[in-house]
Amino acid sequence: MNPELLEIKNQLTELEAEMQEVSKKYKDLLGRVDPSQQESAKNLLHYLILRKTPIQELQAQLHRFGLSSLASCESHTLHQIQVTLERLGLDFSASSAVTMEFGSQKIKASSEHLFGSHLQEWPTSVMVTFDKSFLREKDLVRSLLKNGMGVARINCAHDEELIWLQMIKEIRKESRKSGIPCKIHLDLAGPKIRTVLLKKGKESGRVEIDKGEKFWLSDSGEGFSDKDVVVSPNEKGVVEALNVGERVFIDDGLILTRVLKKNKRGALLTVERNSAKKNRLKEEKGINFPDSELKVPALTDFDRACLPFAVEYADTVGFSFVKSPEDLIMLRTEMRKLSDEIPPVILKIETHEAVVNLPELLLEGMKEEFFGVMIARGDLAVEIGFERLVEIQEEISWLCEAAHVPVIWATQVLENLHKFGVASRAEITDAGRAAMAECILINKGNHTLEVLKTLKDIAKRSRALKKKNRLVFRPLKIAEHFFEKIAQHGFS
Known part of the structure; x- marks a missing residue:
């Protein structure tokens, strides 16, 4: 065998062997996730192993020989390595069950559970932020449904329960009349650190x-x-x-x-x-406060007061400023005091701590059959630095895909169009990237219907052209941090 091909084979074999040890090495950790999430949790660990390893040169070698460079293997990491090794002459009679099709179907099923089935002409789901002014505009809710809204977002930081209930009743009434389903997403306010x-x-x-x-x-x-x-x-x-x-x-x-x-x-x-x-x-x-370790709880007293309403009426609950697995445990525990059946949680990733702890947050999320992640780019950009937003939002997307977790792309999507009626060139490009997520969040503005129509056109064109670029996998600090923490402290 060509010496370079032999080197490739040896490196891939080492990675494959390390990934095969996951079930045994992390048996206790995997034993805590929901049975429906077992394979997804394993795949996340496989992907983290890949991303803690310097493989840039290996990727270049694979590409030179016309083999998979592993650049699009998030949803089926071990299987992709095994398929590549098969091309090099190895036989895997019991190859990984987590194939590309498995990962795609898992994400699709979870997305439909969280966000509903989007309209046929839409390639993605759309979440629209509601405002009490919508209640005064005749036929607006019906028009939003017909133009693509599949999830209505109610922000608990604004208005009060009476207004929230009026919104929900109007949404459900128009949903029944139109025959277009619509989920209700309730966003907990979180800590109000404001001037x-x-x-x-x-x-x-x-x-x-x-x-x-x-x-x-x-x-x-x-x-x-x-x-x-x-x-x-x-x-x-x-x-x-x-x-x-x-x-x-x-x-x-x-x-x-x-x-x-x-x-x-x-x-x-x-x-x-x-x-x-x-x-x-x-x-x-x-x-x-990006440099400070604040002791402010993610679940505030106000949030706790909102939970009875959320458990009764919400299809999903957004958890603002979540930082650690303990935060998620706390929220689910509080909701279970109210009902055995609780709505799935959407983790809003908007702090530096949440980014660093993302693998642990995903594994904690997997203790339930369904949950999602929102990339809340507003506070996240300030927390991590605007210049790092592009790489961090992609890293979050990769890790969520590896865990087969649906993602909501949020903050300033077509914001100029929404506020002023004209889109900037930069936000058109950003909307094209947003269409790669399972759901897109639209905030409040004066031109919501125009945003929906423009977004649908952009999303259809972007999805039609969707071909993942050949990425170069430098080691992820998130992956390195995860395994270092596990080695030192275990997984609590």
């Missing part, structure tokens, strides 16, 4: 802050004068968790500050960049 002005700017709700200026982050306005700029993060425990030198982002990352010092009153921040309109810092703007 509250306590001193200067309190009356107007805004204050000018230029680059180089300083202001305080504090839980109270005590000890400050009315001329001081004092911002409350609106959540206890945030300020005390900060350390000098850590970054604090405000207003979707438009304002970058850094902790200069701390004392009993709070944390003094210095403004390193302010790209907000007129250099203003406004109330009710989100705050992100």
Whole structure:
């Protein structure tokens, strides 16, 4: 055999052997997942093994010999390696049952359970964020259904139960009349870490802050004068968790500050960049702490109060700012106090911790037959850095495909079109990528029907051209971190 082919064969054989040990080595871990998720959990571990291994040169060698470069093997990793080895003369009479067809069917079945069957002319499901104004517009809900809406999203951060129930009743009424099914997705609000002005700017709700200026982050306005700029993060425990030198982002990352010092009153921040309109810092703007380990619980008291409504009416529940498997355990435990039958959870990946812990979150999710993942790109971009968003959103997609978990692509999909009636060139390209997900989330805007029509056209064209590029698999830090953590602490 050609020496280079022999080297390829040896490397693939080593990978195949390591993957074959998964069932034995991680027996306890696999024993905790739902029986319907066994093969998917194994495939996720196979893929993590592949992605912790430097195989760039191996991929190049495989490609030179016209063999599979393993670039599209997420849903069937071990099987793809075995098929490639068969081409090199090895025989696998008991090859992996997780084939490409198995993975595709598993994701499809899970998607239909979570998001329903999308309209025939749509290649993907669409989730539309509802607003109480929809209730005042005659025939709008029916038009949304006819134009592709398969899931209606209700955000618990806005309005109240009475309004939510009115929305649900209207959706179900129009669904029955039209014969078009529609799922109800209820998004838990999660921690509301938002700006509250306590001193200067309190009356107007805004204050000018230029680059180089300083202001305080504090839980109270005590000890400050009315001329001081004092911002409350609106959540206890945030300020005390900060350390000098850590970054604090405000207003979707438009304002970058850094902790200069701390004392009993709070944390003094210095403004390193302010790209907000007129250099203003406004109330009710989100705050992100990418460098800090906050002790704020993912499931708030307000979320707990919403759970009875969610368990009764929701088809799926969105879990905001989930960070660890323990968070998911807590949510499911609280829902089970209300009912034995609980809605599937959609994990919103929007923090650095959630990205790092994604394999463990997926394995915890697999303890139930159905769950999904939302790539919430708004807060995620601020948390990990805008320049890393492209690679991280792809990594999340790969890992979810390896676990056969449906993905919702969220945040700013055709946002300019939605708000102003005209799409930018960049967001058209982004919408094409969104169409590769199992579901696309559309936020609120004034041109929802136009967005649906444009998105359908883009999605059909993108799916018709869908051919995965030959990817180069550098080792994933997520995979390395997972196996290091397992080796040191086991899987709790």
